[in-house]
Amino acid sequence: MASITIIDIAKMCGVGVTTVSRAINNHPDISEETKAMIMKVIKENHYVPNNSARNLKRSASKTIAVLIKGITNPFFNRMIQVFEKEIKRKKYSFILQRVDEHQDEIEVAIELEKEKRLKGIVFLGGYFSHSKEKLEQLTVPFVLSTIGMAPEFDPTEFSSVSVDDFKESYKIVDFLCSLGHRKIAIITAPMDDVSIGKLRYEGYKKALEDRGLQVDSRLVCSMKDHLESYSMENGYVVTKDLLESGEPFTALFAVSDSLAVGACKAIFESGKHVPGDYSVAGFDGLDIAYYYNPSITTIRQPVEEIAEETLRILFDLINKKQSHSHKIFPGELMIRESTARI
Amino acid sequence: MASITIIDIAKMCGVGVTTVSRAINNHPDISEETKAMIMKVIKENHYVPNNSARNLKRSASKTIAVLIKGITNPFFNRMIQVFEKEIKRKKYSFILQRVDEHQDEIEVAIELEKEKRLKGIVFLGGYFSHSKEKLEQLTVPFVLSTIGMAPEFDPTEFSSVSVDDFKESYKIVDFLCSLGHRKIAIITAPMDDVSIGKLRYEGYKKALEDRGLQVDSRLVCSMKDHLESYSMENGYVVTKDLLESGEPFTALFAVSDSLAVGACKAIFESGKHVPGDYSVAGFDGLDIAYYYNPSITTIRQPVEEIAEETLRILFDLINKKQSHSHKIFPGELMIRESTARI
DNA sequence: TTGTAGGCGTTATCAC
DNA sequence: GTGATAACGCCTACAA
Numbered sequence: 001m002a003s004i005t006i007i008d009i010a011k012m013c014g015v016g017v018t019t020v021s022r023a024i025n026n027h028p029d030i031s032e033e034t035k036a037m038i039m040k041v042i043k044e045n046h047y048v049p050n051n052s053a054r055n056l057k058r059s060a061s062k063t064i065a066v067l068i069k070g071i072t073n074p075f076f077n078r079m080i081q082v083f084e085k086e087i088k089r090k091k092y093s094f095i096l097q098r099v100d101e102h103q104d105e106i107e108v109a110i111e112l113e114k115e116k117r118l119k120g121i122v123f124l125g126g127y128f129s130h131s132k133e134k135l136e137q138l139t140v141p142f143v144l145s146t147i148g149m150a151p152e153f154d155p156t157e158f159s160s161v162s163v164d165d166f167k168e169s170y171k172i173v174d175f176l177c178s179l180g181h182r183k184i185a186i187i188t189a190p191m192d193d194v195s196i197g198k199l200r201y202e203g204y205k206k207a208l209e210d211r212g213l214q215v216d217s218r219l220v221c222s223m224k225d226h227l228e229s230y231s232m233e234n235g236y237v238v239t240k241d242l243l244e245s246g247e248p249f250t251a252l253f254a255v256s257d258s259l260a261v262g263a264c265k266a267i268f269e270s271g272k273h274v275p276g277d278y279s280v281a282g283f284d285g286l287d288i289a290y291y292y293n294p295s296i297t298t299i300r301q302p303v304e305e306i307a308e309e310t311l312r313i314l315f316d317l318i319n320k321k322q323s324h325s326h327k328i329f330p331g332e333l334m335i336r337e338s339t340a341r342i
Numbered sequence: 343m344a345s346i347t348i349i350d351i352a353k354m355c356g357v358g359v360t361t362v363s364r365a366i367n368n369h370p371d372i373s374e375e376t377k378a379m380i381m382k383v384i385k386e387n388h389y390v391p392n393n394s395a396r397n398l399k400r401s402a403s404k405t406i407a408v409l410i411k412g413i414t415n416p417f418f419n420r421m422i423q424v425f426e427k428e429i430k431r432k433k434y435s436f437i438l439q440r441v442d443e444h445q446d447e448i449e450v451a452i453e454l455e456k457e458k459r460l461k462g463i464v465f466l467g468g469y470f471s472h473s474k475e476k477l478e479q480l481t482v483p484f485v486l487s488t489i490g491m492a493p494e495f496d497p498t499e500f501s502s503v504s505v506d507d508f509k510e511s512y513k514i515v516d517f518l519c520s521l522g523h524r525k526i527a528i529i530t531a532p533m534d535d536v537s538i539g540k541l542r543y544e545g546y547k548k549a550l551e552d553r554g555l556q557v558d559s560r561l562v563c564s565m566k567d568h569l570e571s572y573s574m575e576n577g578y579v580v581t582k583d584l585l586e587s588g589e590p591f592t593a594l595f596a597v598s599d600s601l602a603v604g605a606c607k608a609i610f611e612s613g614k615h616v617p618g619d620y621s622v623a624g625f626d627g628l629d630i631a632y633y634y635n636p637s638i639t640t641i642r643q644p645v646e647e648i649a650e651e652t653l654r655i656l657f658d659l660i661n662k663k664q665s666h667s668h669k670i671f672p673g674e675l676m677i678r679e680s681t682a683r684i
Numbered sequence: 685t686t687g688t689a690g691g692c693g694t695t696a697t698c699a700c
Numbered sequence: 701g702t703g704a705t706a707a708c709g710c711c712t713a714c715a716a
Contacts, residue, residue: 051457053398053709115393358703395693
């Protein structure tokens, strides 16, 4: 049962461990023959170096970790692909680490940094509200990507890439207004939430106000706590409640495309039509918003660009080419079938 | 910069490293006071034990790894949640490891087993066709979950949990036949593929044959290689091609719900209706199949049950309560709006 | 080009 | 209840 070690290999080959180590790690100072011979023995005996030992000894490794909160979010799929491709292209290795909803991503990051001797970290998703003290324990560069940020944060202490959730939300709600809608409902995060849900709600509020419209609290619907947040099911249940309340409205802005899909379903089940009876708008620009029937008006986030820029900044940070920077990408209003003039 | 170690903490506390180690790891042989004192110092100095060193030294750790191929598949989301919950409930820790499409999951598993001293492994997704020799290098118990399997495998050498893709596929195609459809197209994996796509295709073939129908190769559509497999986009593009080919058909079976969604979109764009002009059926039982408009007839895989059974078997294996076993769950035919009598 | 030996940070063994 | 000390498996000066 005892696993085979580098020493065993060395003995079998009749060489020293150093030589074996050189063979494994493609070091220059080794003759082709001995290397080939060693590799052959390694293959035959299925020797696999122990990563823990390597990481322990190694002072630094060329690896980037991406910590992602809410991995169920299809929005991240495309981003992950870009991250993986780009990181590999730079000859770094790539670790994807899921962070639980209730877990503290900084703590996970600190631990991982020590364990894997990371060169850099990308935080994806979730909301960022950590003490400066904690942030300082992170000794490698990191970038926050598509993360809602507490405004009180000092922008000189970190880097970030995202869209302006407030502004984009404003944009799409304003678009609904421009279609003549005056009673616009919203499905958003619970009020005690401090994430992008909140930012998008603020955009909604401001857009209405600028149009001289009152925010009607009866049309402000919070996602259900006991259901997965931002899910289709959540949108469905919330919309069902709204429809049953009898509160009149003509348009509905869901702060994510998945919520919008669920909302449409609830509307169909009540015998109504989209956009005939209700206009529905989403947010994010997921594939499903395009493929849904009707296709759903939404704000498309430029995921590829966001991912690429995130890495560009991270590598600049790693190479000390620059200090912290913040990049805001514009979202794109995708006008589709789910919204209509009133 | 140099990280703080257990020795530093020991010195600061005026105790030996052993004692600190005991405090960290909740060992019994330590007084409450010293433990509290040590923990306080640890907190104050933000000491975080180095995982590599722990793993290196530890003989065994209570951790289960789930290796997942194709993490973009929303089908796995629910399963992962179950895994995480159950594994935590058993006081094990949980590692989710993504495996790249082209990566060999067994190699990843072997490496991870050594690095993290795993107690067990769950393989999720992909197709399993590894040599016995390689499998034997895995010294910890493992279970294959929802994985297509080469039939030539010796069932006494591993455990598995899944639905019978062949049978379920047969079931839904037979259902389409029972509605009077005789020209049934299929969107499936490329013919050189050896995954569940192939099994589902075989079920389709058999169902038609048993109904005395010919498999019309012009109605057998393969997913595009250059697009993400099983994606909505793939279903969309393939269906567009099929419609443009002018080949007559009245029903379409897509081997995944996402493909089915894309297919519906293509049909709508051509000015046709579902199920008025074409019946469409999917496979998997994703949320979106229910929320889509029209809701999509599909085979629902009992994901929770599959996940739970997977762990039950794995833990039985770990506790030596049993040897390899195979569990096949029945899928459930969900008859919805996207299919109609011809 | 190759081998020897020390140490990475932790836990386990065994004394006290 | 507590503390030295030897591993764990590998990498890397340094020596040969």
